[in-house]
Amino acid sequence: MDRMTAIFVDGVGAGAGPSGLVSQLQGRIFGLLYLNPAPMSLDDIAAQLQQSKSNISTTIRGLVEWHLVRRVDVPGSRKDHYEAATDFWRVMQEIFERRFRWMVRQVMATVDETRNVARSEGKRPKSEAAFVDARLDHMNQFFTTLDAGISAFANGQPVTPESFQQKAAR
Amino acid sequence: MDRMTAIFVDGVGAGAGPSGLVSQLQGRIFGLLYLNPAPMSLDDIAAQLQQSKSNISTTIRGLVEWHLVRRVDVPGSRKDHYEAATDFWRVMQEIFERRFRWMVRQVMATVDETRNVARSEGKRPKSEAAFVDARLDHMNQFFTTLDAGISAFANGQPVTPESFQQKAAR
């Protein structure tokens, strides 16, 4: 691997790691594939990045799932070959749609569940119960709006911050 | 801590952890504060979540930095007290502005650096050099557009996915 590639691979890895979206190694793999004109096999990648093939195999699976990397067929070779995806937009949609949305749904489900338990646990001062109710409503409203915003964004519709602010304000 | 609060705290923690934005414990702390009508001291929080005070102290700092939790003054007490923020919108802006943007900048800097090195390392086949050039351009263009989109979003302007798609297409 020449110096240029090394710098790119390291830089992308350094950016990817702290982002929380993909791991540093995943960033490095993507960087390597992105600068390589031809698809690469697992052995190629492992050699270039000085990692075991098993580690590359497991790590690259995540990249394929996020549609950051594609598995392509190379005629005449029995090895799996991979190339970097270039439609970053699609990748962003994927991330918003799956990871972000999962958290949103998780929180909304929690709010529901909490409401139910709050109702069955009637032994609470009235003022406190009202406070909790208001808080749960507030959170539910914000995340509902956020959920709709993510849908809109994923479908190519514009997202305006104002709609969030107003609907989420209390 | 009653059952209702426990469910809420656990649920929010479970949603926060995998999101990659804040840790599970940070989610739990926030959940606890969010349902509590009065600000809580470090000892209160530590007792409720069954964690050491030192751990709460260090962990809550991140929450304050992301503006998810505020330190408030409670007259008559020398302890620090904390309460949950409710302007989630502001928090989202903060996260986009700081964490996401940091990655964007990191990648753009890497592309620049890589271009420089590529220029000084002239000993490359012409076709390959052209390929790398095109790839770097492509990435730079996408991230530049993304950077602008984040700015727009943070300033309250609408963000349309189409603008990304078209500008980022090649």
Add this chain to the structure above:
DNA sequence: CCGTACGTTCGGTATATCCTGAATATCCAG
């Protein structure tokens, strides 16, 4: 100027995560 009630820092330890090499599973050519 003490003493006390805090928050924070720090060294060590437990826990989770990453990574590897060997073992296993899978596929295909002959």
Add this chain to the structure above:
DNA sequence: CTGGATATTCAGGATATACCGAACGTACGG
């Protein structure tokens, strides 16, 4: 079927992260 080439799985070791309790620093009340 068999053999070889390949990907994947797995158990263990290495490395990083989370967490705790004690020591330290700090500010306030007396």
